[in-house]
């Protein structure tokens with residue numbers, strides 16, 4: 001056995017048993033264990049980790065722990081200056097695109113309503129979510145730690161909040177996405193891009209009251225769903241208002 005002293009920082013503590021939070025503790029692990037496996041044995045997904053120090057030196061996930069090591073594990077720092085940084089993760093994905101796990105359907109719909117590209121299908125298996133994430137360079141959003149522990153996933157985020165609106169706020173804040181909100185640009189049903197369309201072009205398929213009261217329409221370029229400045233826009237407006245401005249993360 002190798003005996004190491006471990007400490008997890010900031011929100012990585014969310015994953016730990018209460019007695020292990022925000023404190024250094026001694027842990028006995030197998031010799032030849034990689035630091036990645038050791039960290040994940042505590043339920044902390046590797047996608048949450050951005051920096052690991054072994055005895056003050058930055059190491060990567062493949063580092064084999066040795067008896068007597070002091071290991072410090074830091075989370076993904078979003079928008080915080082941590083000085084000289086040696087990051088474990090590949091560079092952030094330039095355009096934020098997501099694949100959303102099956103049990104977060106409302107989060108996916110809300111993110112689409114705000115204009116974010118969210119792949120979601122409630123029939124996907126974990127393996128399919130992982131494959132889409134890697135194949136299409138999409139960040140996984142999930143409440144399932146085991147999914148994030150899949151080795152092939154490089155970009156993922158474990159959503160802490162229970163309520164969908166809070167989940168949206170959390171994702172936007174953690175990934176610094178507030179400035180990229182573009183409401184009414186994406187279909188909530190299929191993730192397709194919306195385009196403006198003449199009333200005349202969609203008139204035949206409208207209910208009489210919709211035809212009478214509304215003049216501005218958009219249509220999904222993928223599934224053909226028609227949206228108008230009625231209930232859909234009002235709902236999006238309420239969501240944008242509920243999400244408000246970025247919370248002050250430094251107060252955490």
Ligand SMILES: [Zn+2]
Pocket residue numbers: 187188189190191192220221222223224225
């Ligand atoms: Zn659509």
